[in-house]
Amino acid sequence: MHTEVEPIVTRLQQDVPAAEARIDDAMIALLSLTTSVVAARRDTAGVPAAKGHAMIQRLAKAQMSLVDISGEVFRVHGDLVTIGRETAGYDIHEDCPLQESAVVPLHAVA
Template sequence: MPKEITFTAARLVRDVPAAEIRIDDALIAVSSLMASVVTARRDTDGVPATRGHATIQRLVKAQMALVDVSGDILRVHGDLVDIGRETGGYDLHECPATAEGDATPLASAA
């Protein structure tokens, strides 16, 4: 296998899971923000429920966008695995569980 394919494959093995993790992190952050906004609206005296409704709708829209992005990246991941099998002759049974580097596995985050 040519070196450029080996380097490209190694970069993808690192970058695809890293993107998946970052999207999940963004979804968690938006979800936490949603909880904070709803809690603040509920716990602040004198604020009518209608006051924060548009903000909450925007957060829901952002969450759904991230869920859509996550699904697209998962499909890209599957496509790249198929391309790797076809082009590189890889016999891939599993993708890396997590990206190397600054990613923190969920088990250690709890």
């Protein structure tokens, strides 16, 4: 690997998984908020079911936006891997702490 490329690769190896993890954290936080909002609506006496529905729709829309963002970042990750292989013969997945756990069998989450 070229000496001038090493700091770039090192930074990307840290920044890409960190960004992916932060997006996951944001999705989890938003799902938690959505759960709290729906539970509060359900558990508050005298609140009609239709009350707060627009807010729940906005939360669901925000969640889908995060899912879209996550997909875009994963595509960027793939593009970086391709560039690394083509230009330096390097695989950014090497030393990537999230790589081993990135693929989860469906039976593990079902």
